[in-house]
Amino acid sequence: MPPTTTAPDPLTTTRISTAILNLLLPHHRTTDQPHAPAEAFPHQLRRIADFVRADAPVVLTLPGFPCKSPNPAKTLGHLPDMGERLSLTFLDTLCAEIEEIHPPGAQVVICSDGHVFGDLIRVPDEHIDAYADELRAQIRKLGLRHLTVFDLRDVLGDLPHDAKRAHVHDRYAPALDALRAEVRADAPTLALYRGITRFLVEDTADHAGSTRSALQRECRRRAYGVIQRSRAWGRLIADHHPRAVRLSIHPQPVGAAKFGIRLLDAPDVWTTPWHSVALREADGGWTLMPHARARRLGRLVHRDGRPSHYERA
Numbered sequence: 001m002p003p004t005t006t007a008p009d010p011l012t013t014t015r016i017s018t019a020i021l022n023l024l025l026p027h028h029r030t031t032d033q034p035h036a037p038a039e040a041f042p043h044q045l046r047r048i049a050d051f052v053r054a055d056a057p058v059v060l061t062l063p064g065f066p067c068k069s070p071n072p073a074k075t076l077g078h079l080p081d082m083g084e085r086l087s088l089t090f091l092d093t094l095c096a097e098i099e100e101i102h103p104p105g106a107q108v109v110i111c112s113d114g115h116v117f118g119d120l121i122r123v124p125d126e127h128i129d130a131y132a133d134e135l136r137a138q139i140r141k142l143g144l145r146h147l148t149v150f151d152l153r154d155v156l157g158d159l160p161h162d163a164k165r166a167h168v169h170d171r172y173a174p175a176l177d178a179l180r181a182e183v184r185a186d187a188p189t190l191a192l193y194r195g196i197t198r199f200l201v202e203d204t205a206d207h208a209g210s211t212r213s214a215l216q217r218e219c220r221r222r223a224y225g226v227i228q229r230s231r232a233w234g235r236l237i238a239d240h241h242p243r244a245v246r247l248s249i250h251p252q253p254v255g256a257a258k259f260g261i262r263l264l265d266a267p268d269v270w271t272t273p274w275h276s277v278a279l280r281e282a283d284g285g286w287t288l289m290p291h292a293r294a295r296r297l298g299r300l301v302h303r304d305g306r307p308s309h310y311e312r313a
Contacts, residue, residue, distance in 0.1 A: 017049040029260035058106040064249040066114035078127040082309035083273030087263035095146030172232035
């Protein structure tokens with residue numbers, strides 16, 4: 001007769017789920033007051049408890065790691081560098097810590113979304129492919145066994161990139177009028193819209209033939225498209241990973257359905273490894289910052305024949 005397994009009792013499930021969430025809370029990326037208790041995140045607690053109750057690995061999905069900003073004043077090039085390596089290692093270490101209190105462990109599915117809005121952020125599709133391929137290579141090389149990468153190629157195969165974008169947009173994106181109304185009425189959505197607009201302006205390294213005000217108008221228009229596609233990608237991910245705990249690289253309010261997570265220290269809550277470079281401080285710590293600033297503060301270090309990061313001089 002096959003052995004039977006016994007699900008944890010409700011108190012044990014709650015205790016383990018709370019302990020797992022407490023590992024995430026120090027890294028919560030939010031513009032709200034920090035240090036909210038686990039009880040303030042009922043959505044995440046319910047999702048985690050489902051995995052604990054089933055004695056299964058906790059699956060966390062993280063849309064992000066799309067591609068490098070095309071602005072050389074912000075990044076070192078179009079391939080992942082030390083910023084990504086540190087962030088991937090951090091995520092894998094977080095999963096290993098979860099494994100210590102929940103033996104089935106945890107898995108982060110990095111949902112690389114560069115192709116979803118590559119045309120809007122003006123990054124060539126071949127650079128986006130190269131970036132995602134290098135992410136996978138780094139995960140293998142570093143032995144990060146808790147991480148996987150998921151992108152549009154896993155969903156729509158070898159279709160042309162424009163056809164993939166059109167498919168995702170048509171099936172999943174919210175209507176533009178509804179999104180405009182939400183931006184007017186909802187403070188977090190307005191903050192997201194402004195943050196994306198700022199990134200689009202900053203990422204346009206050369207806007208010859210266009211005034212600054214014309215560039216800002218165009219980037220405001222494109223920001224709506226980026227949010228539409230980002231929402232569409234989120235809905236597609238939910239279709240493929242319906243039970244997962246949803247992480248976000250954007251700041252999220254306490255108690256939101258998405259849990260904002262900070263990958264590395266940065267002076268701005270919107271900073272990501274793909275919009276910046278990593279600077280190693282004299283004490284051994286790391287900070288993300290624009291390439292132009294890191295170049296003033298430190299010396300460039302190469303790794304595997306490519307620019308990797310800066311070390312403070």
